[in-house]
Amino acid sequence: MLSSNPIKKSLNWLGRQLFNQENPAAFFDPLVTPINPLWIRGFTPAQVQDIITETADTKTFVLKPSNRWSGFEAGQHVNLSVDIDGVRYTRTFSLSSTPARWAEDGTITLTIKRLPGGLVTNWMHDNLKAGTVLGLSKAFGDFLVPTSVEPLLFIAGGSGITPILSLLETLEKDHYRAPVALLYFVRTQADVIGAERLYALRQRWPAFNLQVVHSQEDSKPVYLGEQHLDTIPGIKARLCYLCGPKGLMDLASDLLGKYGISDDRIRVTFFSAPAPVFTGESGGLVTFSRSGKEVEADDGKALLELAETAKLNPKYGCRMGICHQCKCTKTSGTVVNSLTGKVSSPGEEQIQLCISVPQGPVTIEL
Ligand code: FES
Incomplete structure (x- = not known):
């Protein structure tokens, strides 16, 4: 009889598993990973081709994603998945190379600084070798080249230069006509990331004004101030891009505001998870209306974590507010x-689960 056929039973079980999965990759990937990492569906396999030392604590990893990877725009990020001692870790990094390079030879680069105590960045620096296969997500993020031609000001700090390298080289390649300025803050000259690329850009692109500021070369630290911004011609008309440590970005936003530059003319991205600023009271009953699950919120936990506690499997990418992949509808609360x-307002609206902390009872369409 068919129903007692073990093969048929297995296929039925497999069908039920897949049917119940919002994301079939989450089911398949753990099964195929030990057999061949190139079969992983949740991430695109990407092979390490080369590793280039940029500074004492920063390396550029040249990766070749498999053909199914869908590409990226300058200024975007990816999630990178690595297996360390049998545990998979995923982190968000920005792409430091250009889409033109990817179109030309199929390679991309991630320029990554060791974070003090950072498990993944230190492991990558110490263990990655040419030939290793990593997992790559789709590219995401809206830190993109402007849609109209207008004067630009980039302000970068440390490894915040990485998406900006991609943007600048893309603008230059596309013969961007308006003036472009970069204020790049590094501790010392030895900490300049992408030095060769930046100085080569300055050589061949007359519209490009590069200023590298050494913040810790003298006994007195140097902070971004009017003495730097006043050197930028026509600063008030510039569209501004900021990427760097939170302190620098906050300072830059404040100063640019004083120059009359409105928030909608300032684009900001993070190169690592920014520290939460919210530490106030939180909590309440969270109802996930589609699944009928409920969980009591506590400890300032964000809704993404609370949904996972309730054994739900919501979509997410960066887990730090950049990619918008965790967007969901809040119907009340x-x-x-x-x-x-x-x-937020108390009514219906779209929220990002990874950075939204309930304040009282909340209902989410999940
Ligand atoms: S997971 Fe990326 S914004 Fe929430």
Whole structure:
């Protein structure tokens, strides 16, 4: 009889598993990983081709994603997945190479600084070799080249230069006509990341004004101030891009505001998870309306973590507010944005689960 056929039973079980999966990759990947990492569906396999030392604590990893990878735009990020002692870790990094390079030879680069105590970045620096296969997500992020031609000002700090390298080289290749300025803050000259690329850009692109500021070369630290911004011609008309440590970005946003540059003319991205600014009271009953699950919120946990506690499997990417992949509809209740401290309205709206902390009872369409 068919029903007692073990093969048929197995296929039925497999079908049920897949049917119940919102994301079949989450089911298949753990099964195929030990057999051949190139079969992973949740991430695109990408092979390490080369490793280039940029500074004492920063390396550029040249990767070749498999053909199914869908590409990227300058200024975007990817999630990178690595297996360390049998445990998979995923981190977000920005792409430092250009889409033109990928179109030409199929390679991309990630320029990564060792983070003090950082498990993944230190492991990558110490263990990655040419030939290793890593997992790559689709590219995401809206830190992109402008849609119209206008004067630009980039302000970068440390490894915040990585998406900006990609943007600058793309603009130059596309013969961007308006003036472009970069204020790049590094501790010392030895900490300049992408030095060759930046100085070569300055050589061949007359519209490009590069200023490298050494913040810790003298006994007195140097901070971004009016003495730097006043050197940028026509600063008030510039569209501004910021990427660097939170302190530098906050300072830059404040100063640019004083120059009359409105928030919608300032584009910001993070190169590592920014520290939450919200530490106030939180909590309440969270109802996930589609699944019928409920969980009591506590400890300032964001909704993504709470949903996972309730054994739900919501979509996510960066887990730090950049990629918008965790967007969901809140149908009632109030949440706080853990990065900005901004409180939502009580009604229906789209929220990012990874940075939304409930303040009282909340209902989410999940
Ligand atoms: S997971 Fe990327 S914004 Fe929430």
